[in-house]
Amino acid sequence: xxxxxxxxxxxxxxxxxxxxxxxxxxxxxxxxxxxxxxxxxxxxxxxxxxxxxxxxxxxxxxxxxxxxxxxxxxxxxxxxxxxxxxxxxxxxxxxxxxxxxxxxxxxxxxxxxxxxxxxxxxxxxxxxxxxxxxxxxxxxxxxxxxxxxxxxxxxxxxxxxxxxxxxxxxxxxxxxxxxxxxxxxxxxxxxxxxxxxxxxxxxxxxxxxxxxxxxxxxxxxxxxxxxxxxxxxxxxxxxxxxxxxxxxxxxxxxxxxxxxxxxxxxxxxxxxxxxxxxxxxxxxxxxxxxxxxxxxxxxxxxxxxxxxxxxxxxxxxxxxxxxxxxxxxxxxxxxxxxxxxxxxxxxxxxxxxxxxxxxxxxxxxxxxxxxxxxxxxxxxxxxxxxxxxxxxxxxxxxxxxxxxxxxxxxxxxx
Amino acid sequence: xxxxxxxxxxxxxxxxxxxxxxxxxxxxxxxxxxxxxxxxxxxxxxxxxxxxxxxxxxxxxxxxxxxxxxxxxxxxxxxxxxxxxxxxxxxxxxxxxxxxxxxxxxxxxxxxxxxxxxxxxxxxxxxxxxxxxxxxxxxxxxxxxxxxxxxxxxxxxxxxxxxxxxxxxxxxxxxxxxxxxxxxxxxxxxxxxxxxxxxxxxxxxxxxxxxxxxxxxxxxxxxxxxxxxxxxxxxxxxxxxxxxxxxxxxxxxxxxxxxxxxxxxxxxxxxxxxxxxxxxxxxxxxxxxxxxxxxxxxxxxxxxxxxxxxxxxxxxxxxxxxxxxxxxxxxxxxxxxxxxxxxxxxxxxxxxxxxxxxxxxxxxxxxxxxxxxxxxxxxxxxxxxxxxxxxxxxxxxxxxxxxxxxxxxxxxxxxxxxxxxxxxxxxxxxxxxxxxxxxxxxxxxxxxxxxxxxxxxxxxxxxxxxxxxxxxxxxxxxxxxxxxxxxxxxxxxxxxxxxxxxxxxxxxxxxxxx
Numbered sequence: 029x030x031x032x033x034x035x036x037x038x039x040x041x042x043x044x045x046x047x048x049x050x051x052x053x054x055x056x057x058x059x060x061x062x063x064x065x066x067x068x069x070x071x072x073x074x075x076x077x078x079x080x081x082x083x084x085x086x087x088x089x090x091x092x093x094x095x096x097x098x099x100x101x102x103x104x105x106x107x108x109x110x111x112x113x114x115x116x117x118x119x120x121x122x123x124x125x126x127x128x129x130x131x132x133x134x135x136x137x138x139x140x141x142x143x144x145x146x147x148x149x150x151x152x153x154x155x156x157x158x159x160x161x162x163x164x165x166x167x168x169x170x171x172x173x174x175x176x177x178x179x180x181x182x183x184x185x186x187x188x189x190x191x192x193x194x195x196x197x198x199x200x201x202x203x204x205x206x207x208x209x210x211x212x213x214x215x216x217x218x219x220x221x222x223x224x225x226x227x228x229x230x231x232x233x234x235x236x237x238x239x240x241x242x243x244x245x246x247x248x249x250x251x252x253x254x255x256x257x258x259x260x261x262x263x264x265x266x267x268x269x270x271x272x273x274x275x276x277x278x279x280x281x282x283x284x285x286x287x288x289x290x291x292x293x294x295x296x297x298x299x300x301x302x303x304x305x306x307x308x309x310x311x312x313x314x315x316x317x318x319x320x321x322x323x324x325x326x327x328x329x330x331x332x333x334x335x336x337x338x339x340x341x342x343x344x345x346x347x348x349x350x351x352x353x354x355x356x357x358x359x360x361x362x363x364x365x366x367x368x369x370x371x372x373x374x375x376x377x378x379x380x381x382x383x384x385x386x387x388x389x390x391x392x393x394x395x396x397x398x399x400x401x402x403x404x405x406x407x408x409x410x411x412x413x414x415x416x417x418x419x420x421x422x423x424x425x426x427x428x429x430x431x432x433x434x435x436x437x438x439x440x441x442x
Numbered sequence: 443x444x445x446x447x448x449x450x451x452x453x454x455x456x457x458x459x460x461x462x463x464x465x466x467x468x469x470x471x472x473x474x475x476x477x478x479x480x481x482x483x484x485x486x487x488x489x490x491x492x493x494x495x496x497x498x499x500x501x502x503x504x505x506x507x508x509x510x511x512x513x514x515x516x517x518x519x520x521x522x523x524x525x526x527x528x529x530x531x532x533x534x535x536x537x538x539x540x541x542x543x544x545x546x547x548x549x550x551x552x553x554x555x556x557x558x559x560x561x562x563x564x565x566x567x568x569x570x571x572x573x574x575x576x577x578x579x580x581x582x583x584x585x586x587x588x589x590x591x592x593x594x595x596x597x598x599x600x601x602x603x604x605x606x607x608x609x610x611x612x613x614x615x616x617x618x619x620x621x622x623x624x625x626x627x628x629x630x631x632x633x634x635x636x637x638x639x640x641x642x643x644x645x646x647x648x649x650x651x652x653x654x655x656x657x658x659x660x661x662x663x664x665x666x667x668x669x670x671x672x673x674x675x676x677x678x679x680x681x682x683x684x685x686x687x688x689x690x691x692x693x694x695x696x697x698x699x700x701x702x703x704x705x706x707x708x709x710x711x712x713x714x715x716x717x718x719x720x721x722x723x724x725x726x727x728x729x730x731x732x733x734x735x736x737x738x739x740x741x742x743x744x745x746x747x748x749x750x751x752x753x754x755x756x757x758x759x760x761x762x763x764x765x766x767x768x769x770x771x772x773x774x775x776x777x778x779x780x781x782x783x784x785x786x787x788x789x790x791x792x793x794x795x796x797x798x799x800x801x802x803x804x805x806x807x808x809x810x811x812x813x814x815x816x817x818x819x820x821x822x823x824x825x826x827x828x829x830x831x832x833x834x835x836x837x838x839x840x841x842x843x844x845x846x847x848x849x850x851x852x853x854x855x856x857x858x859x860x861x862x863x864x865x866x867x868x869x870x871x872x873x874x875x876x877x878x879x880x881x882x883x884x885x886x887x888x889x890x891x892x893x894x895x896x897x898x899x900x901x902x903x904x905x906x907x908x909x910x911x912x913x914x915x916x917x918x919x920x921x922x923x924x925x926x927x928x929x930x931x932x933x934x935x936x937x938x939x940x941x942x943x944x945x946x947x948x949x950x951x952x953x954x955x956x
Contacts (some may be wrong), residue, residue, distance in 0.1 A: 196613070214608075371614045374487055374590070380614065413500065415488070
């Protein structure tokens with residue numbers, strides 16, 4: 029069995045409770061970090077671990093922390109991105125459900141490292157029970173002195189607040205998350221300035237994904253070298269892959285970064301359901317460009333997938349079988365992005381709605397010659413030209429589908 | 443300073459400047475809709491994308507700051523293609539109602555289509571229908587189909603005025619701007635929204651369907667309705683040769699002046715133009731003396747009346763009612779003639795009552811030149827009818843505000859005791875029949891001169907509109923009077939224009955030297 033960093037204890041009863049968590053070496057990482065290590069050492073360790081962000085962009089977490097200016101007089105904030113809105117993504121909910129104290133430990137250590145005294149967990153509105161569970165865990169940690177004033181006699185203070193979103197995909201984009209947290213409409217901000225210098229309430233802010241932060245305690249306890257060795261030199265650790273779609277055993281699988289996609293589907297997730305043939309895979313959440321069946325012999329890490337013109341994203345693997353209509357896939361994708369575009373910038377607002385109109389028309393039998401070229405042209409006009417990554421997130425899968433499955437879509441037009 | 447290149451042209455620009463501003467300063471226009479210099483960059487319309495060498499994606503000109511050695515291309519193939527793409531998106535759902543749109547001819551979207559678009563319509567879907575006539579407030583109508591969501595309106599109300607009546611609702615293609623429930627845009631700056639709107643989404647009910655913008659000429663003027671001295675354009679119609687238009691002025695818009703009014707004016711100033719065309723006094727009215735049929739005869743009569751008192755050394759029997767709508771030059775001549783040359787002491791002012799000042803532009807004085815009058819040495823003594831002394835033989839009134847404060851019957855009762863009353867007014871009023879002679883005068887945009895604003899800033903202006911038939915600018919009447927009074931007539935001969943009067947003021951009054 030492969031070594032697990034995050035999901036090792038998922039099956040232990042009541043592991044989400046502090047007393048159970050403490051029995052399994054809980055809060056040892058926090059104790060070590062706050063009593064034996066200083067922030068510089070922790071930052072060095074986090075950087076050396078090559079922990080790439082698990083939210084989608086794959087940006088190294090340690091580097092991100094290093095961007096926060098340390099000499100200002102403004103307060104600094106940590107925002108935990110628990111909005112988990114990328115279709116197919118189910119990893120953070122498992123971590124927060126089964127191992128909330130691991131996340132809290134990650135938050136405490138990173139806040140201590142960057143010099144932050146206030147953290148917010150921005151959790152998607154639909155995760156109501158999980159939000160309650162987090163609040164209970166926070167209360168427990170407060171009572172035991174892992175949160176609040178002068179944690180473990182270190183002189184370090186930290187307060188954590190759980191904030192529930194209201195069901196907008198865009199609020200998973202880090203700057204829209206900040207706007208929403210400030211009580212405003214969840215519209216992404218123009219960057220620069222980046223949140224590290226001007227973020228929440230105009231103050232320096234670190235925004236990390238749940239899974240990213242949950243890796244920190246293990247890095248502190250076992251060291252960056254050990255963590256890195258779990259995965260790849262430039263992309264350390266494990267990932268919780270969420271496999272959904274037409275496989276025998278859909279679910280979450282914590283595996284080393286760099287595990288083959290083919291193994292993930294056929295070895296771990298039990299292969300295709302009902303013996304059907306594999307048609308295509310969306311390897312990193314819906315915004316990741318699609319891979320055809322003959323492209324799945326590929327390592328699941330940020331850089332390799334990027335080289336293959338796709339992306340690891342949130343590690344959400346959506347498996348499509350031979351019976352899946354690619355036009356239906358396209359319809360779902362275009363409908364989703366047209367619905368979730370915040371409407372702020374022109375290409376994303378109109379582009380997604382326009383493409384959706386064309387795809388809907390084709391699916392209703394009204395397809396015309398030139399429609400596919402038009403879809404590709406419009407998607408290209410969005411790509412790289414929008415205010416936030418949502419435009420790209422929509423354009424990339426659409427472009428990959430019309431490129432790789434053009435023949436199939438054409439059969440719906442003729 | 444740093445060196446950058448835009449479209450191959452080398453230029454020195456200040457550190458921290460945006461690419462947009464650097465290009466603008468060099469006369470290179472970059473298309474934009476959401477960007478407006480009054481606000482921080484918004485970056486949402488995506489029209490201002492430019493190519494910067496060494497960067498993988500196109501960048502926004504409005505928000506990207508210059509860097510030493512930066513090479514920017516604003517017209518490369520990549521940029522032009524991107525602009526076309528954005529324009530195509532903007533126009534996909536945009537209604538084709540330019541023929542009935544007030545903004546046509548003055549519309550950024552039209553301009554950019556002419557310049558970058560001219561593509562075939564690839565949009566074969568049905569356009570989303572949206573509300574086309576939303577009443578935002580007492581002056582404004584919003585058309586959601588025409589809106590390009592630049593959010594200038596929302597930002598103006600939040601960031602400049604602070605009232606925040608408007609917000610963004612819904613999302614994706616359903617996104618729209620509207621007023622918050624029960625919060626119409628009825629603040630005193632609402633009219634700016636129609637001017638700020640880069641397309642014809644927010645239109646002004648006062649201007650809606652009145653004329654086409656290409657018939658309008660924009661005359662530079664100063665708003666005379668408070669002492670801020672906001673810079674304005676008087677947008678007027680030259681008319682057609684074959685038929686008469688009901689009016690000359692169709693709207694007033696804000697003219698940028700960073701030191702005074704930025705890009706804005708208040709609604710009092712914006713909608714106060716109707717008095718330029720309505721109820722204007724055009725002909726001399728001589729009630730007591732039917733032989734006076736023209737302006738020249740009236741002025742001679744007026745001059746003789748003053749001369750008579752001068753010879754009798756009874757100029758103390760002259761009472762002068764002034765106002766602070768008069769220009770610096772006019773007040774200067776009034777002071778020279780009546781105070782210095784004739785020794786008149788009974789000088790009063792009739793101005794509209796002070797209003798409430800806001801902390802934005804509107805001041806409490808509702809006239810443009812109170813500060814100027816003070817700097818010229820006038821004591822601003824408000825007038826009451828009881829101030830008319832029994833011995834007053836000649837009463838000279840400037841302006842038509844007297845009829846607004848006092849009832850005609852009260853005025854009549856006092857005027858009956860006075861031999862000669864002369865009224866110099868731009869509008870017809872009931873006082874015309876009470877006064878001995880009514881001289882039509884002009885309104886501020888019909889004359890030249892200068893005004894001193896509340897902060898002591900002297901602003902010169904030239905006439906924008908023609909004077910009505912018999913209407914004459916007060917400075918002209920006064921300069922002529924000065925040459926005919928045999929006291930100091932040579933002094934007044936040189937005053938053939940407001941500039942010459944101003945030069946004389948500069949010599950005599952230190953305040954106007956600068």
